[in-house]
Amino acid sequence: MSDLAEFLRARYTEQLEAQGRISRDAYQADAPCPVCQKPTWGMSVYVGDPSRLAKFEPCEHEINDPEQLDQFQEPAPDPDVLADLDAKLAIVDLHAGPHECSSYDAISREINACQWVPGGDCTTLRLLAKPFGEHRDYKVEEWAV
Incomplete structure (x- = not known):
């Protein structure tokens, strides 16, 4: 596997691991904020080490008490993001x-179809x-392309 393929595999694996730290989907609309008791219409939660942090909308109060958070959320990675990352990993494996x-010339915007790539650092990768240029x-x- 080329350095570029290994680089991409590492970045996509990092993104998959980050998805495992995101919680969403179990929030009940109009649930009261545990800080101000006002009705809320949404909540954002980030699950990271060492603690989780939830921000309620529209009051913007934040909590990180696990017992309070557990009543609102269950871990659930975004299935669309997971599918996208799985597809990108499959493309990396194929290339x-x-x-x-095909190769692509960014200046002329010309595509040359079906060229043999002996290594693995093709235009697709x-x-x-x-x-990830930064x-x-x-x-x-x-x-660079």
């Missing part, structure tokens, strides 16, 4: 070794890596 792939492990000289 990680020698394969045929370089495009997938673009959002990451400390991103190799600008090698991976």
Whole structure:
């Protein structure tokens, strides 16, 4: 597996792990805020180490008491984000070794179909890596499109 494929696999794995720390879906509309007792219309929760933090809407009070939070939320990663990450990991696997792939010239916007890529750093993987361009492990000289 190329350095680029390993880099992408690591970033997507980090994102999958982050999804496991997000809670949502069990909130009941109009539940009273445990701080001010006013009706709420939403709540955001981030589950991280060492504690969870919930912010109620519209009053914007925050709590991190696990007993209070458990009555509002259950862990539930976003299924759309999980599906997107699974698809990207599959694309990385398909393009990680020698394969045929299209290339793309960003200047002329020309696409050359079905070229043999002996390594694994094809245009597809370089495009997938673009959002991580500011990451400390991103190799600008090698991976830029």
